[in-house]
Amino acid sequence: MNWKSEISAAANRINGYVQVTPVMESRALGLGYPVEMKLEHLQHTGSFKARGAFNTLLSSDVPDAGVVAASGGNHGAAAAYAARSLGYPAKIFVPEIAGPSKIALIEQTGADLSVVPGEYANALMGAQEHEEATGAMQIHAYDAPATVAGQGTCFAEWEAQGLQADTVLIAVGGGGLIAGALGWFQGARKIVAVEPETSCALNAALQAGEPVDVTVSGIAANALGARRIGSICFGLAQGMTSVLVSDEAIAEAQQLLWQAHRILVEPAGATALAALLSGAYQPEPGERVAVLICGGNISPNPLGA
């Protein structure tokens, strides 16, 4: 697959449907060096997932049965939003750990929502059964070429906005976003995968030499809690740098983003930054670093509605 051209095509396809998200450089994080950030949590439905969802729908013949998606919450909200924007019915499966904010976000789109016990993998089973029973088209959360190409547009956009960094740190769940980064940058910049110690499907796969099942838990599980890394991501990730961070480090990064910049994010959105704050990734002298802020769907809603 020529990812660079797939991602360029996706960027043209979804232009106007997704938000061009702002970028900034911070020297206020107490690190002694500047950090470029892309505020992708300001994307429609609060995460990068809208990119992959729109790219999937805009490059497909959607059947009358509409679309179906399984999600920890963010992908479901994005799929439901994209489906509504384009006039398709949507059925979304989420696990209970999606939490009230993400569930409310999906309900607001008018999608048909099923909340299932357990974790993301259980929601995926529900979506697959629905797909088989109805003929609805599944929008995969991370392990499909159209999804990966859509997420990759985030990095094409960032380069067009003047990204300087030698190294880009990205939080990983199922690997759709980081696969998009690897596909776009093609080694031109170093990509660092950051996962919670409690949900680390990519790290486990890199150690095992193949995708393996992991258990998932912790404060970012409803966004990063994939039980097994996607095969597209795994194929692109060989030899890459992978680091782990504790839940405490994630919570500290979340606090710092609010204290230093009034950026309020969910734990997954602070996970990449946590690798710098905790020292899990230590840049070399002069190495310029960037962090993707990937999701903002914190629970409960801070305005109480």
Added chain:
Amino acid sequence: MNWKSEISAAANRINGYVQVTPVMESRALGLGYPVEMKLEHLQHTGSFKARGAFNTLLSSDVPDAGVVAASGGNHGAAAAYAARSLGYPAKIFVPEIAGPSKIALIEQTGADLSVVPGEYANALMGAQEHEEATGAMQIHAYDAPATVAGQGTCFAEWEAQGLQADTVLIAVGGGGLIAGALGWFQGARKIVAVEPETSCALNAALQAGEPVDVTVSGIAANALGARRIGSICFGLAQGMTSVLVSDEAIAEAQQLLWQAHRILVEPAGATALAALLSGAYQPEPGERVAVLICGGNISPNPLGA
């Protein structure tokens, strides 16, 4: 005063001390037209006030007694932050309505803080007494040339970032920020002043033909509740468009910024947008509009710390 050159000089002076804040264009606000936004609430200490505070300190001989500021909260936090950054002692007076988040923010800088009963005007009296008693240098919240020139750098920066708008909507308290905008744009773009119905010192002054005292209350009073518009602002504001918004419209704008973009701001930060949502300001067909998001110091702290 040649405001354009004063503001250019201020921008050079404070470069590196303040955050270059990101900009974005939103089509997700349900208005049927795009809105450019500058996310100035991501500035150090959560509002544009850091610009005026740094410009004042960096253009002054600060006495051994240090600096003193009166503030509804945001200016006090900015003055305390700037003073600490530059190694000066700071004494800050705020009214009780500043609220726990802003008071905590000032305390975190290590400044000497006095919380006084009443509103901003009462804090200003305390600061003036302290200035006379100690010889400390006052950093005025809005009615001083160095403050206005500092706030004006926000608009110089926005133009350099590619601002397209014909019309820029700005929330007004004492008028330092909008004076900076009027001084920078010099009529090249239309500026619309937006005030809460419950705190509208500029609107009252424009109607009376001179600055007059108003009563202040409402949800944005701790940021926009100046009892009398600054004389610099009043001098620049002749003939400008001034609109009022209700507290309900401000609260709705605050909710929409969170729902549509995960931008969490205090009521003052949503006030300019409220003018578009409520129809208090209705752009002509084809008129391109921009909104400055000026402050994010919401109370309580959404992360509970």
